[in-house]
Amino acid sequence: MNDPHNDNPAAAPLPEVILEQRSRFSLVWLIPLVALAIGAWLAYKTYSEQGPTITITFRTADGLEAGKTKLKYKDVEFGQVSSIKLTEDLSRVIVTAKLIKDTEQYLTEKTRFWVERARVSAGRVSGLGTLFAGAYIAVDPVATGQRTDTFTGLETPPAVTTDQMGSRFTLRAAELGSLDVGSPVYFRAIKVGQVTSYRLSENGQTVEIKIFVNAPYDQLVRTNTYFWNASGFDVTLDANGVKVDTASVVSLMIGGLAFETPINLESRQLAEEGAIFQLHPNRQSVQEGSYIHKSHWLLHFTGSVRGLTIGAPVEYRGIRIGQVIDVKLEFDLNDFTARIPVLIEIEADRFQWIGASPDYDNEQIFKQFQKNLWDQLIAKGLRAQLKTGNLLTGALFIDLDVYPGSPPRTIVWKEPYPELPTVPTSLEEIRNVLTKFLEKLQRLPLEQIGTDLQQSLTALRQTAIEASKLTHQLNTRALPEATARLKQLQTTLETADKALTTAEKTLGTAEKSLAADSPLQREVQRMLKELSAAARSFRLLTDYLERHPEALIQGKTR
Numbered sequence: 143m144n145d146p147h148n149d150n151p152a153a154a155p156l157p158e159v160i161l162e163q164r165s166r167f168s169l170v171w172l173i174p175l176v177a178l179a180i181g182a183w184l185a186y187k188t189y190s191e192q193g194p195t196i197t198i199t200f201r202t203a204d205g206l207e208a209g210k211t212k213l214k215y216k217d218v219e220f221g222q223v224s225s226i227k228l229t230e231d232l233s234r235v236i237v238t239a240k241l242i243k244d245t246e247q248y249l250t251e252k253t254r255f256w257v258e259r260a261r262v263s264a265g266r267v268s269g270l271g272t273l274f275a276g277a278y279i280a281v282d283p284v285a286t287g288q289r290t291d292t293f294t295g296l297e298t299p300p301a302v303t304t305d306q307m308g309s310r311f312t313l314r315a316a317e318l319g320s321l322d323v324g325s326p327v328y329f330r331a332i333k334v335g336q337v338t339s340y341r342l343s344e345n346g347q348t349v350e351i352k353i354f355v356n357a358p359y360d361q362l363v364r365t366n367t368y369f370w371n372a373s374g375f376d377v378t379l380d381a382n383g384v385k386v387d388t389a390s391v392v393s394l395m396i397g398g399l400a401f402e403t404p405i406n407l408e409s410r411q412l413a414e415e416g417a418i419f420q421l422h423p424n425r426q427s428v429q430e431g432s433y434i435h436k437s438h439w440l441l442h443f444t445g446s447v448r449g450l451t452i453g454a455p456v457e458y459r460g461i462r463i464g465q466v467i468d469v470k471l472e473f474d475l476n477d478f479t480a481r482i483p484v485l486i487e488i489e490a491d492r493f494q495w496i497g498a499s500p501d502y503d504n505e506q507i508f509k510q511f512q513k514n515l516w517d518q519l520i521a522k523g524l525r526a527q528l529k530t531g532n533l534l535t536g537a538l539f540i541d542l543d544v545y546p547g548s549p550p551r552t553i554v555w556k557e558p559y560p561e562l563p564t565v566p567t568s569l570e571e572i573r574n575v576l577t578k579f580l581e582k583l584q585r586l587p588l589e590q591i592g593t594d595l596q597q598s599l600t601a602l603r604q605t606a607i608e609a610s611k612l613t614h615q616l617n618t619r620a621l622p623e624a625t626a627r628l629k630q631l632q633t634t635l636e637t638a639d640k641a642l643t644t645a646e647k648t649l650g651t652a653e654k655s656l657a658a659d660s661p662l663q664r665e666v667q668r669m670l671k672e673l674s675a676a677a678r679s680f681r682l683l684t685d686y687l688e689r690h691p692e693a694l695i696q697g698k699t700r
Contacts, residue, residue, distance in 0.1 A: 193241035203235040205277030215281040250287030256296035301338040302354040309360035313351040315421035320397035328400040334359035370422040373397035440559040449538040464488040525565040
């Protein structure tokens with residue numbers, strides 16, 4: 143059958159599809175690739191230009207704001223605060239900051255951070271610019287030291303930054319007084335430095351004050367330089383009127399220090415960095431002497447200490463080295479004896495040590511040095527003795543001196559104070575000698591001695607009578623005979639005197655005769671010559687007779 147709807151008896155053929163080969167890469171793909179490369183480059187650039195990240199802890203975040211607060215060094219941006227959060231115990235705040243590039247070398251343990259705010263104190267006014275621009279974190283970078291990225295911020299700005307030229311020194315004082323951080327240091331009324339910090343010493347006996355002296359004034363500090371507290375003012379009233387001495391008006395409000403280098407027997411070498419000096423309370427105490435390194439010793443006296451008061455001087459051969467601190471009375475109930483303990487204070491700074499000086503900072507080393515020193519002194523005879531300082535008032539003082547003949551003693555090293563040996567006073571020694579003499583005198587048999595003495599006196603009286611009789615007999619009998627004998631002796635002496643005079647004249651004449659130019663001397667010389675010629679002729683004759691003995695009979699042949 144045929145399809146009624148199909149008019150064409152045969153279907154027309156379909157056209158053949160021809161596929162063309164095209165490239166899969168399109169320029170459109172370049173757009174995301176370029177964008178990716180630009181993004182990677184921007185990311186690398188951002189990362190490479192990014193500086194290190196650090197954390198700083200502060201007590202409070204007052205004036206700080208994340209994303210806005212800057213870190214600055216000499217008003218140049220050093221970084222920016224990125225976040226602020228509290229510590230786990232809520233005691234402090236942790237500030238995270240991102241620094242600029244190439245600052246890693248300054249992230250050491252010595253680098254310091256603090257918040258710069260407006261501050262008004264008696265000594266200075268700082269940070270007024272932050273009233274308008276806001277607070278910022280100041281940086282004091284130090285390149286030397288161990289690297290770190292965690293820091294503890296300062297609550298107050300440092301008095302001296304590391305870029306300031308000068309030297310640091312340490313002062314030791316009995317008390318701080320009105321000094322504070324930033325208090326000025328004067329030299330001849332010129333401000334040359336300031337106080338940087340202070341703290342209590344480890345033993346709690348002194349206050350250590352750190353100061354900084356600006357260059358070139360630090361060259362004025364020598365090993366014998368004196369420092370004193372120039373706070374307030376000193377008033378002196380004398381015949382010339384009232385004198386008021388003060389360093390400056392600023393020192394009246396915030397305190398201050400002053401120093402000078404005297405001309406004395408001490409060394410005048412340049413002081414080294416970190417040298418330790420003593421801080422005197424005032425200028426007058428420099429001349430009087432004020433010392434902080436002290437040692438305490440216990441003395442025991444059995445005699446009276448009437449006239450010895452607290453504050454009485456302790457001297458060594460006339461030079462004051464300390465003072466009396468306390469005087470008590472002890473009574474021993476075991477043997478019912480009393481003794482008087484006296485506590486003295488010796489100021490070690492008064493001694494000028496020749497050789498190695500003791501290390502006052504190390505308490506153990508100083509104690510050992512002190513023990514060796516005093517043991518040797520006591521072995522050589524050093525003793526303490528009470529002496530009278532004023533005959534009118536009867537005031538006493540303690541004198542330390544070497545007594546070579548004293549019995550051997552040693553120091554009693556005990557707590558809390560070692561005990562030094564003592565010797566009696568001069569009056570006590572005299573009293574002891576007299577007491578011993580009287581005791582020996584009492585032991586003598588005085589009655590027997592009196593009887594023997596009376597008998598001796600009787601015998602002596604009888605001897606005197608006999609001597610008187612003998613003298614009378616000599617006067618009546620022997621004296622006339624002795625007088626005659628004396629007259630004869632006188633005559634004999636006169637004759638002897640005349641004989642001596644004659645002999646003297648004879649010797650004088652003989653001396654003149656025997657002189658070299660005297661006639662007698664010439665005659666003697668002539669005679670000696672003739673005798674010599676005769677002896678020579680006799681010798682010739684003797685020789686001739688020995689050769690010609692017949693000449694005695696026949697005579698000399700011609």
